[in-house]
Amino acid sequence: MPDLTFTYSNRPFSAIITIVIGLALAAVFAWFAIAEDNPEFDLFGGTLTGWQATTLIWLIVALMLVIAGLGLRILIGFRRNVREVSLGPTALRAPKVPLSRRMVTVPYEQITDIARQRIFRDTILVISHTGGEIRIPRLYLPSADAFTQIESELMTRWAAARRT
Incomplete structure (x- = not known):
């Protein structure tokens, strides 16, 4: 039986969408944290105000930047990582x-x-x-x-x- 090898096609669209959404949400939350003097954040029936709300907003910004970074890492990995199915x-x-x-x-x-x-x-x-x-x-x-x-x-x- 001869060997059969098929190389996986890269699908960068999902990685690009992850990067765009992560950066867009990070920008929106960062703008909100900077523009609001006394932000309020309703969370699970309670309300966070002042420094607590600001801290939570900046944590969300950091999380969105991490998600965008993971999307970028996946996108870069597509260039370096050749994946294939081989039937020997x-x-x-x-x-x-x-x-x-x-x-x-x-x-x-x-x-x-x-x-x-x-x-x-x-x-x-x-x-x-x-x-x-x-x-x-x-x-x-x-x-x-x-x-x-x-x-x-x-x-x-x-x-x-x-x-x-």
Whole structure:
């Protein structure tokens, strides 16, 4: 059986949206903290005023900046991190989850189940094995044909490994 390798396509849109939303919310809350002389903040039935409200607002600004930073880190990671699904003669090699840098190698005989899972508008191939699960989303592959080819070839190789 020949090796089959499919490189994941990067989907930077979600990282860019995370950066934009994080920075926008940080700017709005920072403006609110600076512009208000005596801010009030209603929280779980109580009201924070003065320095307590200002402190909470600046903590929210810091949290939004951290979220934007994580989005930026993911965006930069796309450039450095090449992820792929590889079907070798004896084992499957793929990232445990789509954004992970850590590749997992699973011999076909250790696979216990292969199933399709539908989440929102994406179809995910869930490969259960003795050490956990690997998820291969259709959206991260170059085409729907690549997803179908991986699924059928994986089923064939898994069936052959169980017969031996």
